[in-house]
Amino acid sequence: MPTENISIATDAGHELAGSLELPTGLVRGAALFAHCFTCTRQSKAAVATARALASGGIACLRFDFTGLGGSEGEFGRAGFATDVADLVAAARYLTDRFGDRILLVGHSLGGAAVLAAADDLGFDKVAAIATIGAPSNVPHVLERIEGDLAAVRQRGSGPVSIGGRPFELSREFLERVENTDLVAEVARLRVPLLLLHSPTDDLVGIENATVLFKAAKHPKSFVSLDGADHLLLDERDAEFAATVIAGWSSRYLPLRDDWPMPDDGIVVKSGHGKFGTEVHTASHRFVADEPVSYGGDDSGPTPYDLLLAALGTCTAMTMRMYAQRRKWPLEGTTIYLTHERNHEEDCEHAIEGEEGSIQALHRRIALEGDLTDEQRDKIMEIADKCPVHRTLEGHLHIHTRRAD
Secondary structure (H helix, E strand, O other), X not given: OOEEEEEEEOOOOOEEEEEEEOOOOOOOEEEEEEOOOOOOOOOHHHHHHHHHHHHOOEEEEEEOOOOOOOOOOOHHHOHHHHHHHHHHHHHHHHXXXXXXOEEEEEEOHHHHHHHHHHHHHOHHHEEEEEEEOOOOOHXXXXXXXXXXXXXXXXXXXXXXXXXXXXXXXXXXXXXXXXOOOHHHHHHOOOOOEEEEEOOOOOOOOOHHHHHHHHHOOOXXXXXXXXXXXXXXXXXXXXXXXXXXXXXXXXXXXXXXXXXXXXXOOOEEEEOOOOOOEEEEOOOOEEEEOOOHHHOOOOOOOOHHHHHHHHHHHHHHHHHHHHHHHOOOOOOEEEEEEEEEOOHHHHHHHHHHOOOOOOOEEEEEEEEEOOOOHHHHHHHHHHHOOOHHHHHHHOOOOOOOOOOO
16 A cells, blocks of 8 residues: 655644555545554554555544654643644644544554544534554553652652563652543444454453443444454454454445546546546446556556456456357356566556557456367357457547546
Protein backbone atom coordinates (compact mmCIF):
# COMPACT_ATOMS: atom_id res chain seq x y z
CA MET A 1 0.00 0.00 0.00
CA PRO A 2 1.25 3.54 -0.66
CA THR A 3 2.29 5.26 2.58
CA GLU A 4 2.38 9.04 3.01
CA ASN A 5 4.38 10.57 5.87
CA ILE A 6 2.54 13.54 7.35
CA SER A 7 2.86 16.06 10.17
CA ILE A 8 -0.08 17.14 12.33
CA ALA A 9 -0.14 20.43 14.23
CA THR A 10 -1.50 20.32 17.79
CA ASP A 11 -3.15 23.08 19.81
CA ALA A 12 -0.17 22.84 22.17
CA GLY A 13 2.09 24.08 19.38
CA HIS A 14 4.10 20.99 18.54
CA GLU A 15 3.93 18.55 15.62
CA LEU A 16 2.86 14.90 15.62
CA ALA A 17 4.47 12.45 13.19
CA GLY A 18 2.11 10.21 11.27
CA SER A 19 2.00 7.61 8.52
CA LEU A 20 -1.08 7.59 6.31
CA GLU A 21 -1.73 4.21 4.68
CA LEU A 22 -3.68 4.88 1.50
CA PRO A 23 -5.70 2.43 -0.56
CA THR A 24 -4.14 1.71 -3.93
CA GLY A 25 -7.56 2.38 -5.39
CA LEU A 26 -10.33 4.75 -4.35
CA VAL A 27 -10.99 5.83 -0.75
CA ARG A 28 -14.31 4.75 0.78
CA GLY A 29 -13.55 6.35 4.16
CA ALA A 30 -10.84 7.11 6.72
CA ALA A 31 -9.66 5.61 10.01
CA LEU A 32 -7.38 6.67 12.84
CA PHE A 33 -5.21 4.23 14.84
CA ALA A 34 -4.01 5.05 18.38
CA HIS A 35 -1.05 2.94 19.55
CA CYS A 36 -0.51 1.32 22.95
CA PHE A 37 1.14 2.93 26.03
CA THR A 38 4.74 4.02 25.23
CA CYS A 39 4.55 2.22 21.86
CA THR A 40 4.77 4.01 18.50
CA ARG A 41 2.96 3.98 15.18
CA GLN A 42 5.36 1.20 14.09
CA SER A 43 3.86 -1.42 16.43
CA LYS A 44 2.76 -4.65 14.77
CA ALA A 45 -0.88 -4.03 15.62
CA ALA A 46 -0.76 -0.49 14.21
CA VAL A 47 0.89 -1.47 10.93
CA ALA A 48 -1.23 -4.60 10.40
CA THR A 49 -4.52 -2.83 11.11
CA ALA A 50 -3.71 0.22 8.99
CA ARG A 51 -2.75 -1.91 6.00
CA ALA A 52 -5.75 -4.22 6.34
CA LEU A 53 -8.06 -1.20 6.35
CA ALA A 54 -6.24 0.35 3.38
CA SER A 55 -6.62 -2.87 1.41
CA GLY A 56 -10.38 -2.52 1.92
CA GLY A 57 -10.45 1.06 0.65
CA ILE A 58 -10.15 2.82 4.03
CA ALA A 59 -7.29 5.32 4.40
CA CYS A 60 -5.77 4.80 7.85
CA LEU A 61 -3.60 7.23 9.78
CA ARG A 62 -1.30 5.80 12.47
CA PHE A 63 0.61 8.42 14.43
CA ASP A 64 2.92 8.85 17.43
CA PHE A 65 1.50 10.42 20.56
CA THR A 66 3.23 13.48 22.03
CA GLY A 67 6.86 12.82 22.95
CA LEU A 68 6.97 9.31 21.42
CA GLY A 69 8.46 8.05 18.17
CA GLY A 70 8.87 10.93 15.76
CA SER A 71 6.47 13.32 17.50
CA GLU A 72 7.52 16.48 19.28
CA GLY A 73 6.63 17.42 22.87
CA GLU A 74 7.35 15.97 26.31
CA PHE A 75 5.84 12.55 26.99
CA GLY A 76 6.52 12.86 30.71
CA ARG A 77 4.29 15.93 31.01
CA ALA A 78 1.59 14.87 28.57
CA GLY A 79 -0.70 12.37 30.25
CA PHE A 80 -3.98 10.87 29.14
CA ALA A 81 -5.67 14.19 28.47
CA THR A 82 -2.92 15.09 26.00
CA ASP A 83 -3.37 11.72 24.26
CA VAL A 84 -7.04 12.57 23.79
CA ALA A 85 -6.16 16.02 22.47
CA ASP A 86 -3.65 14.45 20.06
CA LEU A 87 -6.37 12.13 18.78
CA VAL A 88 -8.80 15.00 18.23
CA ALA A 89 -6.13 16.91 16.25
CA ALA A 90 -5.34 13.84 14.11
CA ALA A 91 -9.03 13.08 13.57
CA ARG A 92 -9.70 16.62 12.40
CA TYR A 93 -6.89 16.27 9.88
CA LEU A 94 -8.65 13.21 8.46
CA THR A 95 -12.13 14.76 8.37
CA ASP A 96 -10.75 17.90 6.72
CA ARG A 97 -9.02 15.81 4.07
CA PHE A 98 -11.51 13.02 3.46
CA GLY A 99 -14.75 14.36 4.89
CA ASP A 100 -17.55 12.24 6.33
CA ARG A 101 -17.30 10.29 9.58
CA ILE A 102 -14.18 8.31 10.47
CA LEU A 103 -13.39 5.03 12.20
CA LEU A 104 -11.44 5.22 15.48
CA VAL A 105 -9.22 2.26 16.43
CA GLY A 106 -7.11 2.06 19.60
CA HIS A 107 -4.77 -0.47 21.19
CA SER A 108 -4.42 -0.74 24.99
CA LEU A 109 -4.28 2.80 26.44
CA GLY A 110 -4.79 4.01 22.87
CA GLY A 111 -8.10 2.14 23.00
CA ALA A 112 -9.07 4.01 26.14
CA ALA A 113 -8.05 7.25 24.43
CA VAL A 114 -10.29 6.72 21.39
CA LEU A 115 -13.23 5.92 23.67
CA ALA A 116 -12.67 9.18 25.52
CA ALA A 117 -11.95 11.21 22.37
CA ALA A 118 -15.23 10.38 20.61
CA ASP A 119 -17.21 12.80 22.77
CA ASP A 120 -14.65 15.59 22.28
CA LEU A 121 -14.56 15.04 18.53
CA GLY A 122 -18.34 14.82 18.27
CA PHE A 123 -20.37 11.66 17.69
CA ASP A 124 -21.47 13.00 14.32
CA LYS A 125 -17.82 12.75 13.19
CA VAL A 126 -17.32 9.13 14.35
CA ALA A 127 -18.61 6.22 12.25
CA ALA A 128 -17.57 3.51 14.73
CA ILE A 129 -14.93 2.60 17.33
CA ALA A 130 -12.82 -0.56 17.71
CA THR A 131 -10.47 -1.27 20.61
CA ILE A 132 -7.82 -3.92 21.24
CA GLY A 133 -7.00 -4.84 24.85
CA ALA A 134 -8.34 -1.56 26.24
CA PRO A 135 -8.36 -1.00 30.02
CA SER A 136 -11.61 0.00 31.69
CA ASN A 137 -9.65 1.76 34.42
CA VAL A 138 -7.14 4.23 32.96
CA PRO A 139 -5.08 4.56 36.19
CA HIS A 140 -4.34 0.85 35.67
CA VAL A 141 -1.45 1.91 33.41
CA LEU A 142 0.36 3.36 36.43
CA GLU A 143 0.93 -0.21 37.62
CA ARG A 144 3.32 -0.67 34.68
CA ILE A 145 5.52 2.20 35.83
CA GLU A 146 8.59 1.25 37.84
CA GLY A 147 9.80 4.00 40.12
CA ASP A 148 8.96 6.10 43.15
CA LEU A 149 5.66 7.70 42.14
CA ALA A 150 5.23 9.19 45.60
CA ALA A 151 8.49 11.06 45.08
CA VAL A 152 7.28 12.26 41.68
CA ARG A 153 4.13 13.65 43.32
CA GLN A 154 6.10 15.30 46.10
CA ARG A 155 8.88 16.82 43.97
CA GLY A 156 6.79 17.59 40.90
CA SER A 157 8.77 15.27 38.59
CA GLY A 158 11.18 12.37 38.67
CA PRO A 159 12.76 9.46 36.77
CA VAL A 160 10.84 6.23 36.19
CA SER A 161 11.08 3.17 33.95
CA ILE A 162 8.28 1.91 31.67
CA GLY A 163 8.82 -1.35 29.83
CA GLY A 164 12.54 -1.12 30.52
CA ARG A 165 12.80 2.40 29.02
CA PRO A 166 13.68 5.47 31.11
CA PHE A 167 11.28 8.42 31.26
CA GLU A 168 10.98 11.62 33.25
CA LEU A 169 7.40 11.90 34.55
CA SER A 170 5.66 14.92 36.05
CA ARG A 171 3.05 15.18 38.80
CA GLU A 172 0.69 16.55 36.13
CA PHE A 173 1.06 13.32 34.10
CA LEU A 174 -0.01 11.20 37.08
CA GLU A 175 -2.94 13.45 37.94
CA ARG A 176 -4.25 13.46 34.37
CA VAL A 177 -4.19 9.66 34.29
CA GLU A 178 -5.85 9.29 37.68
CA ASN A 179 -8.69 11.73 36.98
CA THR A 180 -10.24 9.81 34.08
CA ASP A 181 -13.57 7.97 34.43
CA LEU A 182 -13.54 5.86 31.27
CA VAL A 183 -16.63 3.80 32.12
CA ALA A 184 -18.68 6.99 32.24
CA GLU A 185 -17.22 8.00 28.86
CA VAL A 186 -18.23 4.65 27.35
CA ALA A 187 -21.75 4.93 28.76
CA ARG A 188 -22.14 8.20 26.84
CA LEU A 189 -21.06 6.70 23.51
CA ARG A 190 -23.62 6.77 20.73
CA VAL A 191 -21.62 4.96 18.05
CA PRO A 192 -21.09 1.27 17.13
CA LEU A 193 -18.40 -0.37 19.28
CA LEU A 194 -16.18 -3.42 18.76
CA LEU A 195 -14.08 -4.72 21.66
CA LEU A 196 -11.25 -7.18 20.95
CA HIS A 197 -9.49 -8.68 23.97
CA SER A 198 -7.41 -11.73 24.80
CA PRO A 199 -8.65 -13.92 27.66
CA THR A 200 -4.97 -14.62 28.45
CA ASP A 201 -3.93 -10.96 28.54
CA ASP A 202 -1.68 -10.71 31.61
CA LEU A 203 -1.27 -6.91 31.45
CA VAL A 204 -4.88 -5.80 31.00
CA GLY A 205 -7.15 -8.60 32.19
CA ILE A 206 -10.20 -9.79 30.31
CA GLU A 207 -12.41 -8.39 33.08
CA ASN A 208 -11.70 -4.93 31.62
CA ALA A 209 -13.51 -5.91 28.43
CA THR A 210 -16.45 -7.15 30.50
CA VAL A 211 -16.79 -3.79 32.28
CA LEU A 212 -16.58 -1.80 29.05
CA PHE A 213 -19.01 -4.07 27.22
CA LYS A 214 -21.60 -3.80 30.00
CA ALA A 215 -21.29 -0.01 30.07
CA ALA A 216 -21.67 0.42 26.31
CA LYS A 217 -24.95 0.80 24.45
CA HIS A 218 -25.86 -1.29 21.40
CA PRO A 219 -24.72 -1.84 18.71
CA LYS A 220 -21.71 -3.43 20.39
CA SER A 221 -19.65 -6.54 19.62
CA PHE A 222 -16.91 -8.57 21.31
CA VAL A 223 -14.22 -10.75 19.70
CA SER A 224 -11.92 -12.97 21.76
CA LEU A 225 -8.25 -12.90 20.70
CA ASP A 226 -7.69 -16.42 21.97
CA GLY A 227 -4.07 -17.10 22.93
CA ALA A 228 -2.80 -13.64 22.04
CA ASP A 229 -0.55 -11.53 24.26
CA HIS A 230 -1.42 -7.95 25.15
CA LEU A 231 0.85 -6.32 22.55
CA LEU A 232 -0.05 -8.77 19.74
CA LEU A 233 3.64 -9.48 19.18
CA ASP A 234 2.82 -12.59 17.18
CA GLU A 235 2.15 -11.36 13.64
CA ARG A 236 -0.62 -13.93 13.22
CA ASP A 237 -2.51 -12.40 16.15
CA ALA A 238 -1.97 -8.87 14.81
CA GLU A 239 -3.16 -9.92 11.34
CA PHE A 240 -6.24 -11.66 12.77
CA ALA A 241 -7.26 -8.60 14.78
CA ALA A 242 -6.63 -6.38 11.76
CA THR A 243 -8.75 -8.57 9.48
CA VAL A 244 -11.64 -8.64 11.95
CA ILE A 245 -11.60 -4.85 12.34
CA ALA A 246 -11.43 -4.29 8.58
CA GLY A 247 -14.36 -6.64 7.94
CA TRP A 248 -16.48 -5.23 10.76
CA SER A 249 -15.84 -1.60 9.78
CA SER A 250 -17.09 -2.11 6.21
CA ARG A 251 -20.62 -2.13 7.65
CA TYR A 252 -20.14 1.39 8.98
CA LEU A 253 -18.01 2.80 6.16
CA PRO A 254 -19.88 1.44 3.12
CA LEU A 255 -19.13 2.17 -0.51
CA ARG A 256 -20.08 5.70 -1.46
CA ASP A 257 -23.15 6.22 -3.61
CA ASP A 258 -21.17 8.32 -6.08
CA TRP A 259 -18.69 5.55 -6.88
CA PRO A 260 -18.89 4.55 -10.55
CA MET A 261 -20.68 1.19 -10.92
CA PRO A 262 -21.63 1.08 -14.62
CA ASP A 263 -24.72 -0.55 -16.05
CA ASP A 264 -22.67 -1.78 -19.00
CA GLY A 265 -18.96 -2.40 -19.59
CA ILE A 266 -16.45 -1.30 -16.95
CA VAL A 267 -15.12 1.93 -15.48
CA VAL A 268 -11.42 2.37 -14.66
CA LYS A 269 -10.23 5.10 -12.27
CA SER A 270 -6.74 6.02 -11.11
CA GLY A 271 -6.03 5.39 -7.42
CA HIS A 272 -3.41 6.58 -4.94
CA GLY A 273 -0.48 4.33 -5.76
CA LYS A 274 2.04 5.12 -8.49
CA PHE A 275 0.24 2.75 -10.86
CA GLY A 276 -2.68 1.55 -8.72
CA THR A 277 -5.95 1.62 -10.67
CA GLU A 278 -9.45 0.64 -9.63
CA VAL A 279 -11.72 -1.37 -11.92
CA HIS A 280 -15.51 -1.31 -11.52
CA THR A 281 -18.00 -3.55 -13.27
CA ALA A 282 -21.75 -3.50 -12.73
CA SER A 283 -21.39 -5.70 -9.63
CA HIS A 284 -17.68 -6.03 -8.79
CA ARG A 285 -14.66 -3.88 -7.99
CA PHE A 286 -10.97 -4.71 -7.75
CA VAL A 287 -7.55 -3.10 -8.07
CA ALA A 288 -4.94 -3.54 -10.80
CA ASP A 289 -1.31 -2.59 -10.17
CA GLU A 290 2.27 -3.24 -11.24
CA PRO A 291 4.82 -5.32 -9.29
CA VAL A 292 7.34 -3.66 -6.98
CA SER A 293 10.10 -4.42 -9.50
CA TYR A 294 8.40 -2.01 -11.93
CA GLY A 295 7.75 0.68 -9.31
CA GLY A 296 4.25 -0.37 -8.29
CA ASP A 297 2.86 -1.54 -4.94
CA ASP A 298 1.90 -5.06 -6.12
CA SER A 299 -1.56 -4.60 -4.60
CA GLY A 300 -3.38 -6.26 -7.48
CA PRO A 301 -2.91 -8.11 -10.77
CA THR A 302 -1.13 -6.32 -13.62
CA PRO A 303 -2.96 -5.35 -16.83
CA TYR A 304 -1.34 -8.31 -18.60
CA ASP A 305 -2.32 -10.60 -15.71
CA LEU A 306 -5.89 -9.52 -16.38
CA LEU A 307 -5.46 -10.15 -20.10
CA LEU A 308 -4.22 -13.69 -19.44
CA ALA A 309 -6.99 -14.18 -16.88
CA ALA A 310 -9.60 -13.14 -19.45
CA LEU A 311 -8.28 -15.69 -21.94
CA GLY A 312 -7.88 -18.42 -19.32
CA THR A 313 -11.28 -18.03 -17.69
CA CYS A 314 -13.08 -17.79 -21.01
CA THR A 315 -11.26 -20.92 -22.20
CA ALA A 316 -12.25 -22.88 -19.08
CA MET A 317 -15.88 -21.77 -19.27
CA THR A 318 -16.19 -22.57 -22.96
CA MET A 319 -14.72 -26.06 -22.56
CA ARG A 320 -16.96 -26.82 -19.60
CA MET A 321 -20.07 -25.61 -21.43
CA TYR A 322 -19.18 -27.75 -24.46
CA ALA A 323 -18.60 -30.89 -22.33
CA GLN A 324 -21.79 -30.39 -20.30
CA ARG A 325 -23.93 -30.10 -23.42
CA ARG A 326 -22.57 -33.44 -24.60
CA LYS A 327 -22.74 -34.96 -21.10
CA TRP A 328 -19.02 -35.78 -21.20
CA PRO A 329 -17.29 -36.50 -17.85
CA LEU A 330 -15.10 -33.39 -17.78
CA GLU A 331 -14.51 -32.86 -14.04
CA GLY A 332 -12.36 -29.77 -14.28
CA THR A 333 -9.58 -27.96 -16.07
CA THR A 334 -6.30 -26.33 -15.07
CA ILE A 335 -4.93 -23.77 -17.50
CA TYR A 336 -1.41 -22.32 -17.36
CA LEU A 337 -0.87 -19.07 -19.25
CA THR A 338 2.21 -16.93 -19.89
CA HIS A 339 2.86 -13.84 -21.94
CA GLU A 340 6.02 -13.61 -24.00
CA ARG A 341 7.16 -10.03 -24.41
CA ASN A 342 9.75 -7.44 -23.44
CA HIS A 343 7.91 -5.32 -20.88
CA GLU A 344 10.44 -2.47 -20.65
CA GLU A 345 10.89 -2.28 -24.42
CA ASP A 346 7.14 -2.30 -25.04
CA CYS A 347 6.58 0.50 -22.52
CA GLU A 348 9.24 2.64 -24.20
CA HIS A 349 7.70 2.00 -27.62
CA ALA A 350 4.25 2.93 -26.29
CA ILE A 351 5.52 6.20 -24.79
CA GLU A 352 7.21 7.13 -28.09
CA GLY A 353 4.13 6.15 -30.10
CA GLU A 354 5.97 3.36 -31.87
CA GLU A 355 4.98 -0.18 -32.72
CA GLY A 356 5.85 -2.72 -30.05
CA SER A 357 7.62 -6.02 -30.40
CA ILE A 358 5.95 -9.23 -31.56
CA GLN A 359 4.20 -10.88 -28.61
CA ALA A 360 2.79 -14.32 -27.92
CA LEU A 361 0.42 -15.89 -25.40
CA HIS A 362 1.22 -19.44 -24.33
CA ARG A 363 -1.50 -21.68 -22.94
CA ARG A 364 -1.18 -25.20 -21.50
CA ILE A 365 -4.37 -27.03 -20.62
CA ALA A 366 -4.84 -30.03 -18.31
CA LEU A 367 -8.20 -31.82 -18.53
CA GLU A 368 -9.54 -33.78 -15.57
CA GLY A 369 -12.02 -36.62 -15.81
CA ASP A 370 -12.52 -40.05 -17.37
CA LEU A 371 -12.46 -38.78 -20.96
CA THR A 372 -11.64 -40.70 -24.12
CA ASP A 373 -8.79 -39.52 -26.32
CA GLU A 374 -11.33 -38.42 -28.92
CA GLN A 375 -13.22 -36.38 -26.33
CA ARG A 376 -10.01 -34.76 -25.10
CA ASP A 377 -8.99 -33.81 -28.64
CA LYS A 378 -12.39 -32.27 -29.34
CA ILE A 379 -12.40 -30.26 -26.10
CA MET A 380 -8.87 -28.98 -26.86
CA GLU A 381 -10.08 -27.94 -30.29
CA ILE A 382 -12.93 -26.00 -28.69
CA ALA A 383 -10.42 -24.12 -26.50
CA ASP A 384 -9.24 -22.18 -29.56
CA LYS A 385 -12.82 -21.11 -30.25
CA CYS A 386 -13.58 -19.38 -26.96
CA PRO A 387 -14.91 -15.80 -27.47
CA VAL A 388 -11.90 -14.04 -25.91
CA HIS A 389 -9.51 -16.10 -28.02
CA ARG A 390 -11.42 -15.10 -31.14
CA THR A 391 -11.41 -11.45 -30.07
CA LEU A 392 -7.65 -11.42 -29.54
CA GLU A 393 -6.93 -13.06 -32.90
CA GLY A 394 -9.66 -11.29 -34.83
CA HIS A 395 -9.83 -7.87 -36.45
CA LEU A 396 -10.15 -5.84 -33.28
CA HIS A 397 -10.59 -2.07 -33.49
CA ILE A 398 -10.25 0.16 -30.43
CA HIS A 399 -11.92 3.58 -30.75
CA THR A 400 -10.79 6.25 -28.29
CA ARG A 401 -12.40 9.61 -27.63
CA ARG A 402 -12.19 12.17 -24.86
CA ALA A 403 -14.91 12.14 -22.21
CA ASP A 404 -15.75 15.77 -21.40
